[in-house]
Amino acid sequence: MASDPGNAKRALRAELRERRQNMTATERERATAGITANLQRLVDEHGAQSLACYLSGSHEPNTRPFLNWAFARRLRVLLPISRQDGLLDWTVDDGDSETLGIHGWPEAVGELLGPIAINDVDLIIVPAAAVDLGGVRMGWGRGYFDKTLGSMEKCPPVYAVVFDGEVLDEVPRERHDEPVDGAVTPTRVIRFR
16 A cells, blocks of 8 residues: 555545446446345344444435335434534434535434444444455545544444445555444445454
């Protein structure tokens, strides 16, 4: 990897962002169906009754059908709300309400539970730009999920959601990057450790 992981990350993010923007509607629909099925299977395998997830942005793998399924099953789902201080608050998914957060990403609307609410979940589903086969997750550069995962005393399994071409041999890593236990793609669930 490049000697400056920050620059390498920026270049890789730009490439991945362009790839996502160039996906066809058919490719997105197929990916959404596969990701939804694989997330459902993951929840069932872990016996998760409570989980943390996120509302996907327009070019991210679509988490909404999965969230609808979880809501219909009466699973307790916490969704993140970005704060100015770089931490995440959480709210329980009501299956409906959302707005644009401080960075322009979709976020849930609801009672703020504070950053430590995530400590009670059975499974954590996080966004990612890419992951590598060693479990290194590269996000989009704001550090919210790295801070959250790094501050947890006892972290449940963490899975990143990415498209198939975003599971790479290696991604640039910096000291603050928190690893994930696996990745969910349209075609598979990968476990790293």
